[in-house]
């Protein structure tokens with residue numbers, strides 16, 4: 001009789017620290033696997049705790065409770081398919097990132113991670129110990145399986161050793177966070193492992209937002225030769241069953257679902273929506289508010305919030321001053337109407353006059369300058385935070401990556417807010433994302449279809465409207481030049497000389513370099529936001545605040 005093996009892939013969304021909830025999700029996946037007649041159900045890396053735990057995993061009580069949950073899951077799931085789940089384990093003074101195989105009421109095998117990622121957003125060498133490469137485990141009446149844990153499968157060694165010691169299938173649990181165009185990098189690595197080892201491979205990733213990171217799912221199954229047998233969707237919790245048949249050449253996966261992967265404009269937009277949605281749900285908020293200025297940044301943030309939470313949970317507030325143009329008033333109202341969100345107006349004229357009066361004895365006849373400009377931004381921050389307190393709505397802040405990079409925002413002013421959906425998106429890409437959203441609608445968007453960001457907003461020159469006729473380009477180079485230089489200096493760590501060789505003016509490059517370094521203190525105090533690139537501010541790029549070094553090239 002043909003030998004078969006059914007594996008259930010649980011591409012699910014854990015919450016960091018919700019040990020009971022994550023275990024319940026695992027248990028539910030196991031019930032579904034059992035009902036489907038599966039032999040094994042696999043959950044992602046560190047699923048019991050959620051990922052990434054950062055220093056929470058250094059707390060002995062947290063690890064101990066996680067172990068208790070794993071053991072009780074083993075007992076609960078004794079009678080049915082094997083269950084494989086990631087979690088931490090303490091052995092004497094050593095903490096490991098593990099993959100537990102639960103069968104027959106017990107932990108029947110434990111894989112300990114060998115290659116600990118310690119770059120970009122990862123600090124696993126700081127948190128965990130590496131263990132020697134383990135051999136495969138056997139599923140009762142089924143294949144011998146090797147489980148390299150995420151980073152373990154990005155190099156040949158672990159898979160090769162597991163296969164040399166008898167692994168017939170590789171099942172790789174992952175906690176692999178999104179950055180733009182990462183799919184191809186993952187796929188290339190996994191195809192290489194399959195070809196090197198002549199074994200099928202199951203790549204299982206988690207989904208969900210955690211602070212700045214989005215775990216984008218997109219799990220897949222490869223047959224020998226690197227042939228794609230199954231592709232699960234990105235950004236969506238999914239339970240799927242894959243059937244393996246034992247052939248003369250070894251185990252072969254039957255062809256299953258082949259989800260299509262979105263292009264990178266859609267990926268980024270979807271990440272901004274999902275991370276905000278998960279940040280809200282996982283921190284217990286349902287409603288947001290934001291200042292809607294009639295400019296493009298607050299307009300796209302309003303659209304993202306509406307798509308994430310629904311129009312009934314988004315409130316936009318126009319806070320006009322004497323410098324607010326009629327165009328801005330019209331554009332902000334039109335944007336709110338197109339999205340179907342609540343829209344209020346609170347003038348800053350009165351508070352501004354009161355602040356000016358309060359400071360007059362100190363400021364005397366000193367000329368008005370940036371101080372007075374920033375007071376407007378700070379009054380808006382204060383009025384928005386007051387509404388946040390009163391109505392229990394979380395305030396969204398709206399600075400794009402270009403502004404965040406050069407400090408073009410007022411600290412304790414428009415930087416006020418709990419989450420910044422566009423923190424890692426350069427201004428030039430904000431324009432492209434707005435056009436994409438106006439032309440596309442998907443079932444995961446809770447906002448309406450159509451032109452939700454009025455084209456008048458996309459087409460006008462950006463202005464902070466903090467003084468008469470102010471344009472961003474008065475203080476900054478045009479955004480295509482600014483973003484070109486920022487991409488080189490921030491994302492590529494290019495030298496000043498390399499920027500000049502690429503055609504940028506040295507004086508402009510030096511000015512931008514200076515602005516990046518002197519605004520480190522602002523970023524240190526800024527709200528988190530979704531990571532879209534592999535060089536996002538915060539964990540990917542950690543610079544000192546006090547720093548006298550400048551590139552003399």
Ligand SMILES: Nc1ncnc2c1ncn2[C@@H]1O[C@H](COP(=O)(O)OP(=O)(O)OC[C@H]2O[C@@H]([n+]3cccc(C(=O)O)c3)[C@H](O)[C@@H]2O)[C@@H](O)[C@H]1O
Pocket residue numbers: 370373374377403407408409410411413414463464466472475518521545
């Ligand atoms: N290293 C450091 N550590 C701690 N504090 C430091 C510091 N360097 C300066 N500071 C302090 O920070 C203050 C300066 O920061 P801040 O008050 O923000 O002021 P600043 O960065 O000078 O001005 C804000 C800039 O953002 C522009 N803006 C504002 C609002 C919105 C937008 C927009 O388009 O979205 C643009 C505005 O036109 C202006 O060019 C100083 O008073 C100084 O005391």
Ligand SMILES: Nc1ncnc2c1ncn2[C@@H]1O[C@H](COP(=O)(O)OP(=O)(O)OP(=O)(O)O)[C@@H](O)[C@H]1O
Pocket residue numbers: 290291292293294295296297298299317318319320321324380398399400403414462463464465
């Ligand atoms: N008149 C206003 N009413 C409400 N909010 C405002 C107003 N002006 C500024 N804000 C808030 O402060 C943020 C910074 O806006 P500002 O106009 O200074 O520059 P910006 O970065 O070009 O943003 P935007 O493109 O949204 O205008 C805005 O995104 C908005 O949230």
Ligand SMILES: NC(=O)CC[C@H](N)C(=O)O
Pocket residue numbers: 045117149150151152154174175176177
């Ligand atoms: N959790 C991990 O080991 C992640 C590292 C891995 N290379 C990734 O980003 O996909």
